Amino acid sequence: MVLPVLGSAVVVLVACLAWGEAVHFGASAASRRHRAGLSCRGRDVAIVVLGFSNRASQPNLVNRWRARIAVRTARLLVRRGARSVRIIWRGGPVMGPVPEAQHLAAALRHAGWHGQTVLEGHSRSTWENIANVRPLLRWDELVALCSNDLHVVKARLYFARQDPDVVERLIGSANYRAGEMVLAKPLFAAVGLHKLRALRPHRH
Known part of the structure; x- marks a missing residue:
């Protein structure tokens, strides 16, 4: 009895992980298609890193992940x-006394970034x-x-509502890597899809 139950649990787990990876x-792929023809050659680029709630005094797993994404994107x-690249760290003290941006700054340094930064x-x-990153972006930056x-x-949709001009300057990032954070991807997929459904207008 135990083996069939265990086997079923493994199948469900594998299916869940595969679904998160696929989402x-x-x-x-959709993000890459968004501005597939926009080249960064000879252009200045601002990399905006979105923060994640961080209770502890050190960068948590998700903020370290996002720091790695930013560095490999740069x-x-x-x-x-690209002519120049700078990284803008984002996020206030949402779930702890230390702003998320400071956690990201520490994670970025640990990931090997020593270039231009904005906090x-x-x-x-x-x-x-x-809303707060818009004044920090130069008009000619990607x-x-x-x-x-x-x-x-979701962030791209927010840019479309707050400043459509920036949407025309968005380029792809190295966000996705197969198998990376595979255990967390189903949760982020479920939460992300739920929030996107709430944001997009219903069609009748």
């Missing part, structure tokens, strides 16, 4: 010919992230958003 892959853009440590939601891909889709 993130699909969101990543290196990818440099290889593709914004007041935003307490993704909507505020976008913009790359770093987080999990469903979160990036």
